[in-house]
Amino acid sequence: MTEAQNAYILHRRPYGETSLLVELFTEDVGRVGLVARGARRPRKGATPLEPFRPLQVTWSGRGELPNLRGSEPLSSPLALRGEALYLAFYLNELLLRLCPRFDPYPLAYGAYQEALAGLASGGRDQPLRAFEAGLLEELGLAPDWQQCARCGRAVTASGAYAWEPELGLICGHCTTAKRPYSGQAVLGLQAEADHLGPEIRRQARDLMRAALAPYLGSRPLESRELLRALHHRGSRG
Known part of the structure; x- marks a missing residue:
């Protein structure tokens, strides 16, 4: 598993029946594509995988699409409207x-x-x-x-x-x-x-x-x- 990385979600889309494919921009690794398994039906209290919220994330696996293992919010999402x-x-x-x-x-x-x-x-x-x-x-x-x-x-x-x-x-x-x-x-x-x-x-x-x-x-x-x-x-x- 990677060390925790500061990141923002750039894009997300459905992946299979219950997962999401998320594209992140991280501080130390750059752009990363991850599979967030079960994220379309998140457990209660889980961090929403939404753009413009600074996160700290970890992932594991090899290849172009590793698996997202953890995500913690670093602050509230920015107030961006219109x-x-x-x-x-x-x-x-x-x-x-x-x-x-x-x-x-x-x-x-x-x-x-x-x-x-x-x-x-x-x-x-x-x-x-x-x-x-x-x-x-x-x-x-x-x-x-x-x-x-x-x-x-x-x-x-x-x-x-x-x-x-x-x-x-x-x-x-x-x-x-x-x-x-x-x-x-x-x-x-x-x-x-x-x-x-x-x-x-x-x-x-x-x-x-x-x-x-x-x-x-x-x-x-x-x-x-x-x-x-x-x-x-x-x-x-």
């Missing part, structure tokens, strides 16, 4: 899509905790952009956000930039292509972003989507579709 809940599921989906099993990402684990806390306290753009940037950095996929990928000129707040998937940020001196991203948006990826205007926040969101796109593939993110539906219902209401 849009914040959907955004938190977006964080989970990024980890599921980008992190292979059994590869430790301790910095991403800390960034995930900080992002959840930020969402729970009312933050929106800043927790998301900080987490996305930190995850790309730890995966070794982050571009250089500080300078043009062609000429090396430093990014400035007054500049305008294009994005080329094979290279990264390209300044106006090096391309005649459309440059939809302001220097403020680029610099906002690594600073307090929630105080920026809505257009700058939108640019930062779109730039990060462009940076993530090659690694997420063509399959749409379910959390984005759910969030789009939520906003649509809100606009009709």
Whole structure:
């Protein structure tokens, strides 16, 4: 049996008649898939296997799907409702899509905790952009956000930039292509972003989507579709 690991549940689904297949993100081991036997009919007083509650877990067995042996709550689940809940599921989906099993990402684990806390306290753009940037950095996929990928000129707040998937940020001196991203948006990826205007926040969101796109593939993110539906219902209401 493993030593106890701090963990969060990213996803769960039925497995057989009485069990669950749970995907966890752990502090020391990374993403782990476990079979929680009998969890669909938990005994009285058992810890609910629910997302966004910090847990301490143990498991045993070999292969891709060991058995969950124990889980203890470290605190109450975070109060995430409405849009914040959907955004938190977006964080989970990024980890599921980008992190292979059994590869430790301790910095991403800390960034995930900080992002959840930020969402729970009312933050929106800043927790998301900080987490996305930190995850790309730890995966070794982050571009250089500080300078043009062609000429090396430093990014400035007054500049305008294009994005080329094979290279990264390209300044106006090096391309005649459309440059939809302001220097403020680029610099906002690594600073307090929630105080920026809505257009700058939108640019930062779109730039990060462009940076993530090659690694997420063509399959749409379910959390984005759910969030789009939520906003649509809100606009009709």
